[in-house]
Amino acid sequence: MADDLLTARGIEVTYGAGGLFGSRGHKVLHGVDISIRRGETIGIVGESGSGKTTLGRALLRLVEVSAGELRFDGQDITRLPEGEMRPLRRRMQMIFQDPMASLNPRHSVRRILVEPVLLHRLAANPHDAEARVLKILDRFKLPKEVLDRNPHELSGGQRQRVGIARAALLEPDFVLADEIVSGLDVSTQAQVLNLLRDLSRDMGLAMAFISHDLSVIRAVCDRVYVLQFGKMVEEGPCEQVFSSPQSDYTRTLLDAIPLPEIDPGWLDRKSAIEDAASV
Numbered sequence: 363m364a365d366d367l368l369t370a371r372g373i374e375v376t377y378g379a380g381g382l383f384g385s386r387g388h389k390v391l392h393g394v395d396i397s398i399r400r401g402e403t404i405g406i407v408g409e410s411g412s413g414k415t416t417l418g419r420a421l422l423r424l425v426e427v428s429a430g431e432l433r434f435d436g437q438d439i440t441r442l443p444e445g446e447m448r449p450l451r452r453r454m455q456m457i458f459q460d461p462m463a464s465l466n467p468r469h470s471v472r473r474i475l476v477e478p479v480l481l482h483r484l485a486a487n488p489h490d491a492e493a494r495v496l497k498i499l500d501r502f503k504l505p506k507e508v509l510d511r512n513p514h515e516l517s518g519g520q521r522q523r524v525g526i527a528r529a530a531l532l533e534p535d536f537v538l539a540d541e542i543v544s545g546l547d548v549s550t551q552a553q554v555l556n557l558l559r560d561l562s563r564d565m566g567l568a569m570a571f572i573s574h575d576l577s578v579i580r581a582v583c584d585r586v587y588v589l590q591f592g593k594m595v596e597e598g599p600c601e602q603v604f605s606s607p608q609s610d611y612t613r614t615l616l617d618a619i620p621l622p623e624i625d626p627g628w629l630d631r632k633s634a635i636e637d638a639a640s641v
């Protein structure tokens with residue numbers, strides 16, 4: 363489809379193949395198809411170990427696929443050499459579960475945010491780069507004092523927002539968010555998810571949310587993919603999959619969580635409560 367930004371067809375990933383003893387390795391993705399349209403938010407759900415992170419990393423060409431095809435913005439990137447991937451790297455960003463691990467602890471937030479902007483030539487000079495950074499801090503409700511702090515001096519929610527700001531500053535077309543709210547308390551989760559939802563609307567950003575938490579997926583995603591043992595067992599619009607799941611596996615996943623938790627309005631109501639509380 364013309365609107366497809368990122369597609370995978372029949373991709374397989376095998377860990378630990380080859381090596382000294384010619385190991386056949388451990389195949390964790392068995393011919394997965396996925397397509398993400400411009401501006402669309404999709405969810406990938408499945409139990410721990412089902413291959414969600416591997417799939418996400420394969421989509422970004424961070425692990426090699428042993429079979430299948432990957433396309434980004436019409437271009438076949440399946441075996442694109444790293445040098446030719448580089449210009450695309452800015453356009454496909456990843457947000458991490460643990461910003462402590464992805465933000466350099468020895469660098470100030472200023473350096474963490476300004477450097478990539480300069481590196482990717484999105485600003486002509488450090489002064490312009492900092493101006494862009496200040497704009498995004500404001501938008502993310504981060505006080506400008508955070509610029510002089512190091513990541514460990516921030517709260518968990520602030521750190522997560524700095525991680526998202528760093529990705530957003532590069533004006534990507536696609537963002538992969540792998541279990542990004544798992545470690546946060548419920549109200550911080552809602553703040554972070556709202557921020558991403560607004561961002562994707564304003565920037566026309568396509569996003570893939572990986573989560574074992576179906577309530578998170580339901581709150582933010584247009585469509586959902588269900589992964590079991592490295593195979594896609596179901597795909598469809600969120601509302602449809604949640605209200606009438608076709609596969610037994612999806613039904614089992616849904617049965618495992620209490621009903622109020624998958625109420626699709628939880629995010630809006632929770633933020634309404636928070637807004638009321640924060641004034």
Ligand SMILES: Nc1ncnc2c1ncn2[C@@H]1O[C@H](COP(=O)(O)OP(=O)(O)O)[C@@H](O)[C@H]1O
Pocket residue numbers: 377378388390408409410411412413414415416417
């Ligand atoms: N770097 C790796 N090397 C070898 N095996 C891995 C590696 N990463 C993940 N695996 C294995 O691949 C399977 C899928 O893992 P993963 O993609 O992390 O699943 P999920 O994100 O759904 O929990 C698991 O059996 C895991 O042990």
Ligand SMILES: [Mg+2]
Pocket residue numbers: 414415416541
């Ligand atoms: Mg994972």
